[in-house]
Amino acid sequence: MNLSMISASVTMGQLQRKMDTLSHNMANSNTTGFKRREATFSDLLFQQVNNNTDTRYETGRLTPNGIRVGAGAKIAQTALRMEQGAIQNTDRRLDFAITQPNHFFEVQSVENGQAVNRLTREGAFYLNEDPDNPGQLTIVNANGEYLLDGGGNRFTLPMNFSDIQLSPTGELRVTLNDNVTTEELGQVQLIHVLKPHLLEAVGDTHFTIPNLENLGLMDADMFEQVPGDEGRLMQNALEQSNVNIAQEMNELLQTQRHYQFNARALSMADEMNGLINGIRR
Template sequence: MNQSMITASVTMGQLQKKLDTISHNVANVNTNGYKRRDVQFQDLLFQQLNNQTVHQQETGRNTSNGLRIGSGARVSQTILRMEQGAIIQTERPLDIAIGEKGIFFEVLPTDENESRRFTRDGAFYLTPNPDNADELFLVTGDGDYVMSATGNAIAIPANYDSINVTETGTILVTLKGDLDTEINLGQLQLFRVTKPQLLESIGDNYFSFPNLDQLGLGFDDVLELVPENEGKLIQGALEGSNVDLGKELSELILAQRAYQFNTRSISMADQMMGLVNNIRG
């Protein structure tokens, strides 16, 4: 196959990954706490052809000797961008936004064999405790239990009147018939991720870590517990996506043009080979 065809086809395959990443970002422009990803490319191997045997003819050359024939480019990595999203006021008591980047809620896995899961989406709800009709559990939009600082699900009395969540994550509840007394139900579990590029999206707006043992790391190497006296939580608000729709559409246009350029390269190489095949001696 013609070398230009190989170079173009390889690059087109990698550009498709960029297009997929952009489409994923755009699809989540309204997802609470979503963090966009950017794509970075790097050159693949290239060949250096030095076919000039008369060195005197290289005098005055403005470029390096010989020819470089590349093999295209590939995606080197997709970078998780942790910039803070816009804070959207909802006035709903169970909506809790994190006002500082790098901090995540932890969610209890439904199965003990599942990996630890983290999220920035603070749209929480209440669900009945199947074993106790007098209790409600704080859960995510998918019904997963939100973890407390003790490592357990957060239980709230069913006869509550109001729920107040402080900036540091302390949950205070007043009960019906006793509005003057606030009950401290514990602390939301908050972690600061120190190596965010290791986070993997596992769907449903959750993140998880790969097998850290294979990387020679432990959770203490990638997570820091946020002290109980610190925190930037905002009750009655949600963090929006950090996707810049205008930027994503600009990147989409550039990627499409690069893709079109490479398809044109294949078409021109095919035409040249057709001309060669039609030459008659």
């Protein structure tokens, strides 16, 4: 296999990975709270080929001597882009939208008897019976994970309420069936992630914080807890995906064109090898 075939085949494999990323973004263009990913490329190793040994022919040359032959390109990183998505009003009392970038809800599930906390910006919540408090309700997402308050605890709601409100300071309260009595439930906890590019995706728009000790970081370097006040939260609304279909489609078409160019280069190199092998003395 010659150098041109190596360069083309390696680059085609990496371009396929970028197309997979773009396709994933487009497939989630209507997923609430979804954050797109962006692939960036870097050059692989190259070698200097000094194919002209007669320096007489280099007089007046402005470019460096020889030819740099590369081994293709690779994806340097697939970065999580945290641009704010559009806010859509839903008129549903348990729909909460985060209006600040890099802020997340903290939700908790129980797996194999262990509590597992995750971060998400998907704000569609529901009511479910609290397994630890019979006769009481709690707030969960579509996966049954509990929304946590400022103390890291799940919310507890009475059965006999008629309305639920999210105050401008992030406090949740309910109005009972008499339409007079109100009860404070606590404050919605938000996590401000300082280094979102380190988050690990676990599916369903959920993320986990990596092992910071292995990265040489402390908790304060990665995140901080903030209350859902100062307009960071909106009730009766959801944050939409930050995927721009027109932009993603344009990127996909360009990537496909680059893939075709490299496929053609691979085909031409194969044809030249065939011609060489077919030459007879």
